[in-house]
Amino acid sequence: MSTDNRTHDRTHDRAHDRDTGTEPAWLLVTRREVVSRITDKSFMIGTVLMVVMLVGFIGFSAWQEERTTEVTLGATPDSVAMAAAIEEAAPDVDDKVAVTVVELDDRAAAETALREDEVDAWLHPVDDGWELTSESSEQESLTEVASAVVRQQVLSENAANVGTSVEDLEAGSTVSTDFLRGDAEKAAVAQAVGFVFVFLFYFAALIFGMQLASSVIEEKQSRIVEIIAAAIPLRQLLAGKVLGNTALAMIQLLIYIAVGLVGLSFTSYKSYVPALSGPTAWFICFFLAGFIALACLWAVAGSLASRTEDLQATSTPLTMLMLVMFFGGVSLDGRSQVIASYIPPVSAVVMPKRILAGGVEWWEPLLALGLLAVFAVVTVWVGERLYRRALLQTGGRVTLRQAWSSAE
Known part of the structure; x- marks a missing residue:
């Protein structure tokens, strides 16, 4: 992007903010995304159904334990x-x-x-x-x-x-188990909660990502985006969409986590709830950084398509990345898990699992989160350029090379 273009965009941003008062355009878009979705019946029904399923599963588990x-x-x-x-x-x-x-x-x-x-x-x-x-x-x-x-x-x-x-016959024949960190029950709880963390990230990134990409395509296909682009800078449109969907995903995530922790307190594992608070807070931080990066890429996938039918092709790399993150988070262990916990964006689901298992030095989550944040910044920068250059091209599906090299 040339210096003249960057100067023009900054001037456009400042001029728009003066015209609309003190509220920046990205905040208007964010509010629109949140309000339109949070009042949507499908969003509310989906959230309520997931909560009901969580409560039902926890209740059934507690009943089974006491039965x-x-x-x-x-x-x-x-x-x-x-x-x-x-x-x-x-x-x-x-x-x-x-x-x-x-x-x-x-x-x-x-x-x-x-x-x-x-x-x-x-x-x-x-x-x-x-x-x-x-x-x-x-x-x-x-x-x-x-x-x-x-x-x-x-x-x-x-x-x-x-x-x-019998004691003499069995003397010396028993085999016991031990852990360098924690005990068997704690390890089982950590494994179960770790799977929940991986699933929640995968579910949120896939569902909200597809919805974000679809909304971009709808605006592009209907030419509404051309009207929006004449009123606000495209980078602020992208920022509003990403932040709006991130806010919605965080709202759902916090609801699910709150329901899960409260429900767990009514089971025989209630003693582990305080110990899960720290790893849960770390997971929220990793979720936020990882989701922002992936949400920006989903917006790019939508901007590269000109029709809804093109989304499957433009989103395939992201869908594959989601699967890699899911199966990596579920199946990796040992040295491979340690290595993956520092590699973005897989670290968003692997490092919280390591924190749950225990034995992680204080600096390791900070380093992994820092690397993930750097990845998110780079992803947002690259995604913003691709988004702006592909969004207004309606002649057919746009390739990454075309989007990167095309003039604005």
Whole structure:
């Protein structure tokens, strides 16, 4: 861009601000984007549905954690003693499983009881141990409890027969797990919340990005943008659109995060809520920087197209980038995760996951966020040039080379 053109644009910006009062044009566009979308039924319905889904999922999870599974275990005369042992020891193995024994006369009675759903499973001895027979599907909770109790009972009998104890037989055979950072439950929570962070970024960037690109195409195809361009500078139009959609995405994100943290406080993981506050704040910062950069690129994808049908072609690179970020955020671990946490824009989803897992030095998020911010600045600068030079070209789909080299 020449010095004369930059001087002209700055003069245009100042002249427009004088004509419209103290409020700059980009702020008018931002307000229009926010008001038009936030009052749109589809936006409101989508947000409410997502909140309802979050509340429902958290409520269902909490209910499942507190719910006790009641199972009936059928026992023929040759298995009554073992079934009684399972019934008695079940709470010690899994306090969410309650076993009730139903005595049956013989095999035929057991099969009848299974077919008529009078029992969930039938325990009986076989040549190499014991077997649980069910009607058509395995009773997983009962199988786990029965396996643990039967193993303990058989080991006790075998140990007594050879004059020793179960403890002596099992001495030195246990395998435990440990973590350099935290514990198993904390790692599971961090993994689950990290996936939520990745999904929220992917969802927001894709949905709002496509909507931003579509609005650019609609204004371009209908020639409304030519009227807008005569009234305000294109760079302020771009800034308003990007900031407006960023504000909307942030509003949704904050709602989802608030609902998620409040909902989590009603589950057995409520003790982790304070520890999640810091990583969540970092995620919001990374989300903001990453979203602004990608929103600008989505606006460019819209400006390169002249018709709605062209959007699929112009947005394909961005869609692929979204998938790379999603799968990278979900699947990367170890050294590859550490490296990716510094590479924009993937760092927007990977570094928050590392912060959740713990063990990150204080300077690492700052460095990653700084690199992401630099990436965002460069992206906005490049995107602004491409946007201005492609937006008013309506002769067909514009290539990146044509947009970059064309005169303003």
